[in-house]
Amino acid sequence: MSWRLAYLVLLIVRFYFTLSPSYIHPDEHFQGPEILAGDIFGWNVTKTWEFTTDYPIRSILPLWLAYGFPMTILRWIYGMSVNPILAYYCLRMFFFLISFSLEDWALQELGSTPKIRAHYLLFVASSYVTWTYQTHTFSNSVETIILAWTLVLIRRISLRNFGHTSHFWSCCLLGSLVAIGVFNRITFPAYLILPVWYLVPQFIRFPSSIIFIALSALGTSLLAIYVDTRYYEASAPVLTPLNNFMYNFRPENLAKHGLHPRYTHILVNLPQLLGPYLLLVRPQLSIAFLSAISGTIVLSLFQHQEARFLLPAIPLFLASTSIPKFALSTSSRKWTFITIFGVFNAILAGIFGIYHQGGIVPAQTLYIGPHASTSSDVVWWKTYSPPDWLLGEHEVGFIHRGTVSDVSNVSSLIALDKQPGLRVWDMMGSHPDIISTLLKTLVTSVRQRHDRDDGDVLLVAPVAAKGLYKFLDDPSFPFYLKLEWTYSRHMNLDDLGIDYDEVMYYNRRLRRHYDINDKGDNNKNENYYGEDGALVLGTWDRTKLMISQNRPGLGVWRVISRDFS
Numbered sequence: 001m002s003w004r005l006a007y008l009v010l011l012i013v014r015f016y017f018t019l020s021p022s023y024i025h026p027d028e029h030f031q032g033p034e035i036l037a038g039d040i041f042g043w044n045v046t047k048t049w050e051f052t053t054d055y056p057i058r059s060i061l062p063l064w065l066a067y068g069f070p071m072t073i074l075r076w077i078y079g080m081s082v083n084p085i086l087a088y089y090c091l092r093m094f095f096f097l098i099s100f101s102l103e104d105w106a107l108q109e110l111g112s113t114p115k116i117r118a119h120y121l122l123f124v125a126s127s128y129v130t131w132t133y134q135t136h137t138f139s140n141s142v143e144t145i146i147l148a149w150t151l152v153l154i155r156r157i158s159l160r161n162f163g164h165t166s167h168f169w170s171c172c173l174l175g176s177l178v179a180i181g182v183f184n185r186i187t188f189p190a191y192l193i194l195p196v197w198y199l200v201p202q203f204i205r206f207p208s209s210i211i212f213i214a215l216s217a218l219g220t221s222l223l224a225i226y227v228d229t230r231y232y233e234a235s236a237p238v239l240t241p242l243n244n245f246m247y248n249f250r251p252e253n254l255a256k257h258g259l260h261p262r263y264t265h266i267l268v269n270l271p272q273l274l275g276p277y278l279l280l281v282r283p284q285l286s287i288a289f290l291s292a293i294s295g296t297i298v299l300s301l302f303q304h305q306e307a308r309f310l311l312p313a314i315p316l317f318l319a320s321t322s323i324p325k326f327a328l329s330t331s332s333r334k335w336t337f338i339t340i341f342g343v344f345n346a347i348l349a350g351i352f353g354i355y356h357q358g359g360i361v362p363a364q365t366l367y368i369g370p371h372a373s374t375s376s377d378v379v380w381w382k383t384y385s386p387p388d389w390l391l392g393e394h395e396v397g398f399i400h401r402g403t404v405s406d407v408s409n410v411s412s413l414i415a416l417d418k419q420p421g422l423r424v425w426d427m428m429g430s431h432p433d434i435i436s437t438l439l440k441t442l443v444t445s446v447r448q449r450h451d452r453d454d455g456d457v458l459l460v461a462p463v464a465a466k467g468l469y470k471f472l473d474d475p476s477f478p479f480y481l482k483l484e485w486t487y488s489r490h491m492n493l494d495d496l497g498i499d500y501d502e503v504m505y506y507n508r509r510l511r512r513h514y515d516i517n518d519k520g521d522n523n524k525n526e527n528y529y530g531e532d533g534a535l536v537l538g539t540w541d542r543t544k545l546m547i548s549q550n551r552p553g554l555g556v557w558r559v560i561s562r563d564f565s
Contacts, residue, residue, distance in 0.1 A: 003118040010125040011100060017131040017349060018096040019089070023357035025308060028136045029387035031058060033091055036067045037389035040075055041082055044396040044421075045389045057244035060231045061224040062184035066142045070094040084392040085365040091137050098145055099134045106148035107319060110155065110288055123318040126341065128349035129273050133311055139185055140311040146181040147191050147312045150174065151287050157209065158198040171209050175216025183224045186244045190298035191312055194290035254304045264305040265296055272307055273314050275344040280321035292316035351491070357384045359490030359554025363460055364390040367485045367556050372422060373456060377442045379425040381435055381461040382495050383554070386426065397421025403428045410437045414445065429494070432467030435459075436477070443479045443561045456558060458484075462492045463553035481557035490554035497550070 023029075030048050035058075038045035050058045070090050074082050107124055111117030124130055134141050153174040160167045181188035203210050228238040247253050271278055283289065292313040299309055327337045364386050368378055374395055380386050385401055397420050400413055404427065413425075427435060442457045459481060461468060471481050 017353040018135040021361035055243040059183035059240040084390045109152040120319045128345040132353040144312040171212035172216040175213040176220040179217045179220035191295035194294040259303045260305040265300045269307040288316040289320040355491035359487035376456040395421035398423040401426040459557045485556040
C-alpha cells in the first residue's frame with residue numbers, strides 16, 4: 001500500500017471520529033462554544049468563572065477566530081433558528097478541516113524531503129490523539145495548529161535572506177501568531193523557548209527582523225486587548241494573559257483544580273498520549289523536537305498537569321520518531337509492528353472517541369431538548385456537566401452545578417428554584433441518598449403546584465451508576481423510575497469498580513427468596529459468605545460483577561410518584 005492510500009484511509013478514520021459525539025473534558029464546551037453560542041444565537045448558556053470574574057482570564061479574540069467564525073456563517077444561512085446539533089457538528093467539522101488542512105500542511109512544511117514528509121504525515125495521521133482530541137473543540141487543539149505554523153515561520157525566516165518580500169510577511173505573520181497563541185493559552189511561549197534560538201543568527205545579521213516581529217505582535221496584542229475590553233465592558237484595559245498568569249501563579253488557586261506530582265506529564269500523560277510511539281522518539285536538534293521538549297519540561301514545573309495540555313507537543317514528538325530497521329526486516333515483524341500500534345490506537349480511540357461520556361450530547365440534543373417541557377426538572381447524576389448551549393432556544397430558568405454532600409442542603413437548593421423555565425440539576429457525583437431526597441422533593445413539588453401540572457422530573461444517569469439500584473428496585477420509595485431513552489455508547493470512567501452494597505442488597509433478597517421457597521437447600525447462597533458473615537467473592541465472581549456493574553450506556557428515566565393513598 002502506498003503512503004498516499006494509507007493516509008487517505010487514516011483520514012477517513014479521523015472523519016469517523018469527528019462525527020462521534022464523545023465528550024472528553026468539560027472545557028471543550030464551557031471554554032469556547034458555550035460562550036460564543038450565547039453571544040451569536042442568543043441562547044441560554046452558562047458562562048464559567050473565567051469569563052465572569054472581575055479579572056477575566058480568557059481572551060475573546062481567539063474564541064471568535066475558532067468558534068465564532070463557523071457559528072456566524074451558520075447564522076447567516078439559517079438566521080437565529082439554528083438547530084443546536086447542527087451547530088455542534090458544524091464546529092466539529094470545522095476542527096476536522098483545520099486539522100486536516102492546516103496541521104497536516106504545516107507538518108509537510110517542516111519536513112525537508114518527500115520521504116520525511118510522508119513519515120510525518122503517516123505517524124501523525126495514525127495517532128488516536130489526532131482522531132479524537134484534535135477534532136474536539138479544545139483551545140489546546142487551536143494551540144496545536146498555531147504552534148505548528150509558528151514553527152514553520154521560524155524555519156522559513158531562519159533560511160531566507162532579509163529583503164525578500166516573503167521574509168517581511170513571514171516576520172509580520174510570526175509576530176501575529178505568537179500574540180494570538182499567547183492570548184489563546186498562556187502556556188504557548190513554553191513551546192518556543194528552544195526553537196527561538198533558530199532566529200538568533202538572523203537577528204544578528206538583520207536586526208530589522210526583530211522590529212517587524214515585535215510591531216506585528218504588539219499590533220495584534222492591542223487588537224486583542226481592545227476586543228476583550230469592549231466584550232467585558234470594562235472601564236480599564238483588560239489584559240487576559242496577565243490575569244491568567246497571576247491566577248495560576250498562586251498555588252492555592254491551582255489547588256482548586258487539582259495538584260499533581262511534577263512528573264505526571266512525563267511519566268503518565270506522555271505515555272498515555274503516545275503509547276508505543278514513545279519508544280520510537282529519537283532526540284535530535286530538529287525544530288519540532290526542541291519545541292516539544294521545551295514545552296513538556298516547562299509545563300512539568302507547574303503542579304496542575306492534564307494530558308490535554310501536551311496536545312501541541314504530540315505531533316511534534318511523532319515527527320521526531322524513527323522506525324528501527326529490524327522492525328521492518330521481515331514480513332512478520334512488520335505486521336507485528338503495525339498490529340501493536342493499531343491495537344493501542346484502536347483501544348484509546350474507542351474509549352475517548354466513542355464511549356467516554358458519549359451519551360451526554362445525544363441525550364441533550366435528541367431527548368432533553370425536543371421532549372422536555374419548559375417546566376421540567378432534569379437531574380443529571382454521575383456525568384460530566386451537560387453543555388447548556390445544546391439546548392438551543394430552550395428557556396432555562398435555574399441551574400445548579402456541583403456535588404451536594406449534605407441532605408439538609410437539598411431543601412435550600414429547592415428554595416432557589418423560583419425562575420420559570422427548564423431547571424437543570426447537575427449533581428455530578430453526589431451520594432445516592434442526596435439524589436433520592438432531591439427526586440422525592442421535586443416529585444412532591446410537581447404534584448402540589450398546580451401551575452406545573454405539565455412538569456416532568458427526569459433523571460439522566462449511566463445505566464450502571466453505583467447506587468441506582470436503590471431507585472429501580474425498592475418499592476418503599478415514594479417514586480419509581482420509568483425508562484424513556486437510552487444510549488448504549490456511554491462510559492463513565494470516574495465511577496468504575498464494584499458496588500458491594502448493591503451485591504449485599506441483592507444477596508439479602510436472594511437469601512430471603514431461598515428462606516421462603518427453598519428452606520432445605522440454600523447452600524448456593526450461603527457460600528457467598530464467610531464464617532464471620534462477610535461477603536466472600538471469588539475471582540470469577542468479581543469479574544462478572546465488574547462487567548455487569550460497569551456496563552456502558554446512559555439512560556433517561558421519568559420519575560413518577562407512587563400513589564400510596
